[in-house]
Amino acid sequence: MALRAARLTDGDVDPTVGAAMSAAGYDRDFDQIEPNGPSLRLTVRQVPGWREVRLDGRSLTLPAGVQLDLGATAKAWAADRSAARITHQLGCDVLVSLGGDIAVAGPPPADGWRIRVQDVTGPPGETPEGPHALIAIRDGGLATSSTAARRWQRGGDVLHHILDPRTGLPAAPVWRTVSVAAGSCADANAASTASVVRGRRALGWLTRLALPARLVDATGAVFTVAGWPDDSESTV
Numbered sequence: 001m002a003l004r005a006a007r008l009t010d011g012d013v014d015p016t017v018g019a020a021m022s023a024a025g026y027d028r029d030f031d032q033i034e035p036n037g038p039s040l041r042l043t044v045r046q047v048p049g050w051r052e053v054r055l056d057g058r059s060l061t062l063p064a065g066v067q068l069d070l071g072a073t074a075k076a077w078a079a080d081r082s083a084a085r086i087t088h089q090l091g092c093d094v095l096v097s098l099g100g101d102i103a104v105a106g107p108p109p110a111d112g113w114r115i116r117v118q119d120v121t122g123p124p125g126e127t128p129e130g131p132h133a134l135i136a137i138r139d140g141g142l143a144t145s146s147t148a149a150r151r152w153q154r155g156g157d158v159l160h161h162i163l164d165p166r167t168g169l170p171a172a173p174v175w176r177t178v179s180v181a182a183g184s185c186a187d188a189n190a191a192s193t194a195s196v197v198r199g200r201r202a203l204g205w206l207t208r209l210a211l212p213a214r215l216v217d218a219t220g221a222v223f224t225v226a227g228w229p230d231d232s233e234s235t236v
Contacts, residue, residue, distance in 0.1 A: 002073045005190035006050035012194035014165035016048040018067025047165045076143055076189035079103035083185075103141040103185035112136030117144065117179045119216045131222050133214065135229055141185025145192035146177045162196045173218055174199040180206065180213045181228070 002015040053068075054061040062068070075098045083096040083105040093106035095113050104113050118132035147162060147170070164171045178195040182188035191211050195202035203225055206213045212228040224230070 001077045001186055002068070002070050003050055003053060003055060005073050005186070008187070009190055009194035011050060011165055012197040013072045013190050014047055014050045015068045015070055015073070016050055016053065016066050017163045017165055017168065018069040019047075019065070047163075047168050049165070072145075072189060072193040073186060075099055076101040076103070076141065076185040079185045080141060101141070101143050101185050101189055102137075104137060104139060108138040112138045115142060117142075117214060119148070119177050119220070131216055131220060133229075137181055140181065140183045141188045142179065142181050143185055143189035143192045144177055144179040145189070145196050147171070147173045147196060148176045162193060164197050171197045172199055175202070175215050175217055176220070177216045178202065178213060179215075180211050182211055 002013075005013045006015065048063055048066045052063050052066065079096045079098045079101045080103045082098075083094050083103040086092075086094045086096070087106035091106075093104070093108055095102065095104045102113075102115060114134060114136045116132060116134050145162060162171050163169065175196050178192045180188045180192040180195065182191060188211075191206065191209070191213070195206060195213065195215065198205060202213075202215065203223060207225045210226050212226045213224070214228050215223045215225075217223070
């Protein structure tokens, strides 16, 4: 799945960024990362590249020293697989959300699965801060990638967990959040992550792929493409 995501995004989602992720300080559970730490010297580095990874059946071959990071694919894949298995076993409609990576399966409710998409995380029962919208999906998956939720500081520099594979550095924070609906949660998450890496170029890319998406930039301005509903609408 990680290699498929890399191929579909032209390498914008690259599982071989693991060592660069560790160098940036994201080498443990996020709750254990010191939010404000000493200066960190980060330099532009070319990651090994997903084409150097070989998967033959259940045999995985990596170049020496390569570390994999599956953060852009594993959780979404697990949501897809869980939703499919549950609906197969129980014969009912199901929604699975793993940390915001959402997959649905089976016949949907009459009005679809209603989901609140928001720019700032917060308690579900409270009105969220910042831009937010209530939408409904009937199949596939929905994923949101953010440069605002998982971030930390080193020597006053703000870092986040979505890296640009071309530099090994955190992607330029053009977008605070990108939400994408697709035929699966895995594809939605790959597209939302790649969009953060692509910056403004993501608008045209998502439009060409006909992937409904909502992008919130650093100023809080909201952009929607490919049929993502207006605030007065609700179904993707």
